[in-house]
Amino acid sequence: MSFPHSTIEGYPRIGRNRELKRALESYWAGRIDQETFLSTTHALRIDTYNHLRDLGLSEDYAIPADVAYYDQVLETALTVGVLHAADLDAEFTLCRGNDTDTPLEMTKWFDTNYHYLVPELSGDAFDPAPERIVRIFEEALAAGHKVRPYLVGPVTLLALSKPVDFSRVDELVAAYKTVLAALSDAGAEWVQIAEPALTADLSVPDPELAAIAGEAWTDLLSATDRPNVYLTSPYGSLRAGLDALAKAAPEALHVDLAPATLQADPDYPARVRAAVGEQTTLVAGLIDGRNIWAGDLRAKEQVLSELGTKHVSTSVSLQHVPHTLNDEKSLPVDVAGWLSFADEKIAEVQALVAGRFDAAEAFARSDRAVRTRAESTKLHNAVVAKRVADLPEGQVQREPAFAQRVEAQRSLGLPKLPTTTIGSFPQTAEIRRARTLHRNGELNDVDYDARLREEVRDVIELQERLGLDVLVHGEPERNDMVQYFAELLEGFVTTDNGWVQSYGSRCTRPPIVVGDVSRPEAMTVEWAKYAQSLSDKPVKGMLTGPVTILAWSFTRDDVTLAESADQIALALADEVADLEAAGINVIQIDEPALRELLPLRADARPEYLDWAVRSFRLVALNAAPTTQIHTHLCYSEFGQIIDAVAGLDADVTSIEAARSRMELLEDIDETFHSEIGPGIWDIHSPRVPSVAEMAELIRAALVNVPVERLWVNPDCGLKTRSYAEVEPALRNLVLARDEVVAAL
Structure with missing residues (x-):
């Protein structure tokens, strides 16, 4: 047939x-x-x-x-x-x-x-x-x-x-x-x-x-x-x-x-x-x-x-x-004319089979999309282009070196095996409902802001009650860790229903990079300031890194990914400066997708890793030595990019390690100088690990990571979990840390 x-x-x-x-x-x-x-x-x-x-x-x-x-x-x-x-x-x-x-x-x-x-x-x-x-x-x-x-x-x-x-x-x-x-x-x-x-x-x-x-x-x-x-x-x-x-x-x-x-x-x-x-x-x-x-x-x-x-x-x-x-x-309207989703791509397949004469309308639509996009003023921004052109060539390096930064960051007063979470807390039905009402104009800005602040206060109080050391504000204002920033940065558009499966029942709405990227104003500072005002413990500022923003977006095909990454890095560097000015001394720049964009062919990987590392370093380049820079990577073959992860030069790196029972840490060697937080709770499963199970994983991590460099945290953010799972799991996490520390 x-x-x-x-x-x-x-x-x-x-x-x-x-x-x-x-x-x-x-x-x-x-x-x-x-x-x-x-x-x-x-x-x-x-x-x-x-x-x-x-x-x-x-x-x-x-x-x-x-x-x-x-x-x-x-x-x-x-x-x-x-x-x-x-x-x-x-x-x-x-x-x-x-x-x-x-x-x-x-x-x-x-x-x-x-x-x-x-x-x-x-x-x-x-x-x-x-x-x-x-x-x-x-x-x-x-x-x-x-x-x-x-x-x-x-x-x-x-x-x-x-x-x-x-x-x-x-x-x-x-x-x-x-x-x-x-x-x-x-x-x-x-x-x-x-x-x-x-x-x-x-x-x-x-x-x-x-x-x-x-x-x-x-x-x-x-x-x-x-x-x-x-x-x-x-x-x-x-x-x-x-x-x-x-x-x-x-x-x-x-x-x-x-x-x-x-x-x-x-x-x-x-x-x-x-x-x-x-x-x-x-x-x-x-x-x-x-x-x-x-x-x-x-x-x-x-x-x-x-x-x-x-x-x-x-x-x-x-x-x-x-x-x-x-x-x-x-x-x-103009942007929509440049796009093609699944159903529209099926029409393109059929047009190619039919040919330009039998599918004249489809070919005309294609011609129009190519022409109007190339002519659009939305693609390029002279100010952004100059900032990128003025960057130094080659790799950049934060000063002073890691060893001196570690000493400067002792002022944070953290204990042995400090505990933290990756950033997000459960997005409850109430928060999602408030966001929908606000988006539909049924909840005004003042009342919506008050609802979010109430959630941040509850999240901070919960973390303090459980005994966590470095806190987060829980990100109730964020619908997604990439889309949130895309909605606040120039150069992106977002969709209403552009859902794509990530795994199982988990779906995301990738934003679309249309043109040059810039930051009109601060994006996270007010939430970080408010959360920090509620606690004497350090509260992390939370940013998504440039590589992950690109990896989880639909990207341009008229400029290189490296150029887009530099643009996003400069926008995030401005945010880092504003967070520091607001008194935030711990800032996490998430790069869970660093491995994801790794080219499938080995000969293309060095170039990618060079610009990916550079873009991350640009974000933190001018951070003060007393500012502790965290990053996070998840669900990837960590060993494949170990040198690049070390090259990020973060002060603390958290990774997914629970499902692999810490075997990822076997790739750690003397070139990896960062402090490290291997996840001891797999948040992609609904089960709540016991204290004994978590303590066992901490001890397994100590086989490859010295105690002075080890952090204790979940694998990933807690957005998809319920508080009925989160509270007992985090309680067990802290108790497991305490048990291990007591035996040291």
């Missing part, structure tokens, strides 16, 4: 109105039973297929069934038998843990802000459960849709599992054969299998990984009882893996041809055309699934012509972009 001409690699699964999020959280909270949860999520899947068909993906197998309750990696691992869950609750225990079981580790999916659950390989044989994916196919078929079942590929699954063990690839391929045979028996004619690991330099060198992939895929495709295979390679260009996959000759092969991929590898289209044989349908991933700018269809048409194919897709799954511009009523 021929492959459809217009398709996508995936579609947002949270629902246009976040139906999946609400169903998950209602089920976890006990507000709905399992039958209601299953019927709700079934309806969401069928509604999505109907919607995609109505958008024009009407050919058989044009619609990917990349569905999962929580995560696509977990779904694949359960399907092929790498992991096992006896029922739905057991599956969610793998995701979230419970009172007795800890959840799987979670980390970033390639260089995106999506988090996946890390499969843990045991010594047990793989025991496939193909009924999971067969059920997805059959329910769609019953509703009148021939959808394309989706799996993460065997090479990628092993590359992302723990431990990485490619000696089991033959065993895993056999498990995939079982699953494909079951799909074939159910009548599926196409299956989609994604191998993004082959576009990245991971723990195994690219030529070695390509050789593994070539053998695995030759074996897998040799099976006769299987559907046709649509093999995809999102998130960048294939190198050694291109020939390996082309020689294996799947029925269809997708390649990522997004603007960022072509900029990094301009010869990629020519190499693809030379490598892929006539027996394989080449599918051009020309429509950018990672960013939200309207595509330049004329430029993409040229690439399509060079490839000699008539099959078009998105570069990656559209799970990374919002559903549709039709839900946005507040975007400036």
Whole structure:
């Protein structure tokens, strides 16, 4: 059977109105039973297929069934038998843990802000459960849709599992054969299998990984009882893996041809055309699934012509972009014309397949977007450009050196193993309701401000009562750690409904960097001053760093990320100066996404890390030695960027370490001079760790970190937790610290 001409690699699964999020959280909270949860999520899947068909993906197998309750990696691992869950609750225990079981580790999916659950390989044989994916196919078929079942590929699954063990690839391929045979028996004619690991330099060198992939895929495709295979390679260009996959000759092969991929590898289209044989349908991933700018269809048409194919897709799954511009009523009219969300990208795919004459209106819209954006006065700011031009070239360095700053900061009077939190406290229903009322004009500024101040006072009182040492104001005024700043900085626009899944039920609304960035006025100072006035203990000023602001936004494609990072760094440096002037002596500059933007190819990483470190240092460059600068990183392979994290030259670095049981600290060596706070409470799970469990983790941390450099804190901010979880967990955290200190 021929492959459809217009398709996508995936579609947002949270629902246009976040139906999946609400169903998950209602089920976890006990507000709905399992039958209601299953019927709700079934309806969401069928509604999505109907919607995609109505958008024009009407050919058989044009619609990917990349569905999962929580995560696509977990779904694949359960399907092929790498992991096992006896029922739905057991599956969610793998995701979230419970009172007795800890959840799987979670980390970033390639260089995106999506988090996946890390499969843990045991010594047990793989025991496939193909009924999971067969059920997805059959329910769609019953509703009148021939959808394309989706799996993460065997090479990628092993590359992302723990431990990485490619000696089991033959065993895993056999498990995939079982699953494909079951799909074939159910009548599926196409299956989609994604191998993004082959576009990245991971723990195994690219030529070695390509050789593994070539053998695995030759074996897998040799099976006769299987559907046709649509093999995809999102998130960048294939190198050694291109020939390996082309020689294996799947029925269809997708390649990522997004603007960022072509900029990094301009010869990629020519190499693809030379490598892929006539027996394989080449599918051009020309429509950018990672960013939200309207595509330049004329430029993409040229690439399509060079490839000699008539099959078009998105570069990656559209799970990374919002559903549709039709839900946005507040975007400036000119800016809206430059944008393309998931549904609009589907129209771009179809326009490329149809061609400029049959899709003249779509090409005209593309031309207009490209022209009006280039001509807009919103893009450039002469004052900002001069400030950036006046910066010193190369790396910058805060003075004095760390050792002298440590001495100056003893004036803070902190105890051994000081305790703190990462910043946010629970966003209660009352706070969210007040924010909605204020946004809708039903709560005036004075009353809204009073409500927020009441929350800050309660948060400070709670921390003092529990005995924490360095306090935070809890951030009740912030809807999101990036969007909050985007709404106050020039050069950004924000959306009303541009929700994107981060993990599980967690969704964010990434802002959009439209032009040069500047700070019209102070953003956090009044809240920090008020919180500090309520306590004699230090209260942290809380800023989001420039790399994270970029990583969790949709960025410009007309300037480099390094240039945007410098602009944001200068705006934040102004904020640091104002916080210091207001008497704030501890300032946290969060960079949880530092690892996230790390290029997938090793040869591009040094340049990225150089400008990323520079932008952070610019923020704190002129801070007084008595000002203690904190930073925070979470859910990333800390060891991969240990030198860069050390190079940030923060005074205190907090990291995620609870799920990995402190193994991240094994990468700490004499080059890492910062004080360090490895998280001892995994806040992404609802369970409350005991005093004994937390004390054990503190002692494990002391194996690699001297007592004078160790802090005690949660893994991440507490925004998504409830006070019923936060108060006992923080109490246990302080008691665990006290127990360990007493035994020193």
